Amino acid sequence: KAGVTQTPRYLIKTRGQQVTLSCSPISGHRSVSWYQQTPGQGLQFLFEYFSETQRNKGNFPGRFSGRQFSNSRSEMNVSTLELGDSALYLCASSVDLRGYEQYFGPGTRLTVT
Amino acid sequence: GDSVTQMEGPVTLSEEAFLTINCTYTATGYPSLFWYVQYPGEGLQLLLKATKADDKGSNKGFEATYRKETTSFHLEKGSVQVSDSAVYFCALRGSNFGNEKLTFGTGTRLTIIP
Numbered sequence: 001k002a003g004v005t006q007t008p009r010y011l012i013k014t015r016g017q018q019v020t021l022s023c024s025p026i027s028g029h030r031s032v033s034w035y036q037q038t039p040g041q042g043l044q045f046l047f048e049y050f051s052e053t054q055r056n057k058g059n060f061p062g063r064f065s066g067r068q069f070s071n072s073r074s075e076m077n078v079s080t081l082e083l084g085d086s087a088l089y090l091c092a093s094s095v096d097l098r099g100y101e102q103y104f105g106p107g108t109r110l111t112v113t
Numbered sequence: 114g115d116s117v118t119q120m121e122g123p124v125t126l127s128e129e130a131f132l133t134i135n136c137t138y139t140a141t142g143y144p145s146l147f148w149y150v151q152y153p154g155e156g157l158q159l160l161l162k163a164t165k166a167d168d169k170g171s172n173k174g175f176e177a178t179y180r181k182e183t184t185s186f187h188l189e190k191g192s193v194q195v196s197d198s199a200v201y202f203c204a205l206r207g208s209n210f211g212n213e214k215l216t217f218g219t220g221t222r223l224t225i226i227p
Contacts, residue, residue: 004156033214033215035215042217042219042220043202043217043220045214045215045216048213048214055211055213056211056212056213056214058214090156090157092157092215097213100145100206101145101147101159101162101206102159102206102215103159104149104156104157104158104159105156106155106156107155107156
């Protein structure tokens with residue numbers, strides 16, 4: 001089976017712009033989660049989707065949003081980018097919710113200048 | 114809320130040494146516990162898991178036992194190799210409805226010297 005794929009792998013944006021990141025889960029997985037990884041804050045949970053519904057949300061401002069499509073693919077959007085949004089954004093998929101392990105993609109490295 | 118406390122790094126060991134990375138957690142209900150590993154420039158890879166008390170997860174010579182009485186999930190390996198150099202994350206996944214997200218520890222950077 002193909003693993004979790006994320007596009008693009010690298011992105012450079014300017015403050016104030018917006019960005020959309022894409023994630024394709026492992027075939028058959030219905031849950032997709034997003035995480036932000038920075039050297040200072042570590043791995044922080046953004047949100048989780050299951051069957052096109054947002055199930056959980058982390059403590060991020062409303063500039064961060066996401067959605068999941070009927071084929072389980074997911075996108076996250078960040079509007080009005082700030083320098084502090086520079087990070088590695090990781091997507092993970094799992095078969096279902098409770099108890100199931102999550103499998104991670106390689107991440108999208110976002111740099112905001 | 115749920116939390117994971119992980120042994121601070123960095124940890125440097127010689128090849129073939131014994132490894133322990135401590136991990137303790139706070140959670141309501143009966144979470145599942147995981148160890149993930151991250152190699153430079155890559156995403157996280159699942160190393161092992163345990164879904165209930167006294168379960169032992171194992172993979173590639175690494176082991177960890179879910180200890181509910183001490184709320185711990187320490188990672189061990191009997192003889193480390195240079196290729197084990199990476200950052201290791203302990204994590205839990207909540208079991209309560211609406212709280213199924215993964216909560217991570219801060220990560221422990223492990224360096225193995227030949």
